[in-house]
Amino acid sequence: MSIQPLVQLEGITKSFGPNDVLKGVDLEVSSGEVVCILGPSGSGKSTLLRCINFIEQPTSGLVFVGDEVIGHRRTEDPEVLQQVHENAIARQRSEIGMVFQRFNLFPHMTVLENITHAPRLVRGHSAAAANEAAMTLLEKVGLADRATAYPRQLSGGQQQRVAIARALAMEPRLMLFDEPTSALDPELVGEVLKVMQELAAGGLTMIVVTHEIGFAREVADRVVFMDGGVIVEQGSPSEVIDNPQNPRTRAFLSRVLK
């Protein structure tokens, strides 16, 4: 693992009107690390994830991903950051993949079009090159035979696997998963977790907001427990899940592990 972390969050706060959802979060994620964020609903874990790629702009704080400061540009003066326009943020986002709870596939496009859309439009890849790369990814998630189907013709688990392939098609150096299995029927959760486990084994840097304690225990290098808009406790899965120190972590785990 490199010394310089790939992702560095510094004092992230986010308020929606009078509602303070994030109250100052610091987090570092190394390259190749898999971090699972656990916490009760309303703890701010999804908002934190959405702040990393500026889908939600933090009220204050900075997000460093690699050399980039998301939403900003470095200037000649090392102590001055220039805020940038939406299109420049879009370029920064293209390096960060995101998978949503509700899949959010484009319903008017086929599976293949969903995956090739951004590589062609944003990266300027040719149709042939994008299709080839997409088919490789579809094979990886086990859906090569559904390339011409429309999202509505797929099960939830299949849709989420396509959504993962769509995000991977941009060759991101970081993947964000926002409760990727929460909208799935119980029997479909396994197929999505299996794909994610393979990605983790392949060395992809992943930040996963999840309720799947089993997945966190097995796959995560580090587990972060959030409550009330702050990180309450973090450490290895065995530390946080099996031997939690904080009473809030203990209360949460005793509820979900019942």
Add this chain to the structure above:
Amino acid sequence: MTPTQVTARITYRIVPVKHWARWIAAIATAAVLLWIVASFAGAQIDWPTVGEYFTFPAIVSGMGITVVLTVVSMLIGIALGVLVAVMRLSSNPVVSGIAWIYVWFFRGTPVYLQLLLWFNIALVFPVVGIPGLIEGRTVDVVSPFVAAILGLGLNQGAYTSEVVRAGILSVDEGQGEAAKALGLPGTATMRTVVLPQAMRVILPPIGNETIGMLKTTSLASAIGASEVLNEAQHVYLVNNMIMELLIVSGIWYLLAVSVLSVIQYYVERRFAKGSSSKALPLTPWQKVVWFFTSRRSVA
């Protein structure tokens, strides 16, 4: 457990529901229709004249103007409508303010007034063009036809923008977020992800408005644009065949609306892609083809 009792099964006779109200309504409707047809047949209407004027050059060219006015005004209206809707939803307060004022003005005044305004615009701007490059007297540039297109198109843009805005708002927020997360710029997100999905909501009212526009073009006769109703009036002021010529224009309007309805059907179908887990139903034409080919193969 008692042994199963063996009973003779009753063969029920099923009595269908009687639709008395339908019958009464059908008979009443038929009676009224018969009365209207009889009135027209018995009135002083010279039907051969209707047939004769149906293809009268002035009427046909007037219909051509009506169609051109409809198509061009709608194209301007839709282009403006999309632009203004996107402006209205912009986070830039200046941009959304301009859009709001546009809609407020053009929706707030009668289209008839707007037509008269454009027709007489020379009273405010006597000269148009780029000073020193191209200039012209407004009276020469803004003909009744140009005034009609400006008036109808700009008015339509205000209404269409609200239709488009409703369509955009109907698309799930997650769609825009997914596009954003993939690194698509705002314009590409709107053009390739949000608008194609909004089309399903936008198209039925646009079809409605196009049909409305076809008929609203008749208002342009007030500023002397030579559309079909204006031409019909010119003819009947000479030959006094009022009813005949109104019937001629009426048939032309109905014909044009019928064509528009067919076009609407196919355009809506085009944008229904992926909207259902089932295949699209056959079009009426495909049903006809299927009916004949499948019969033949059986025979």
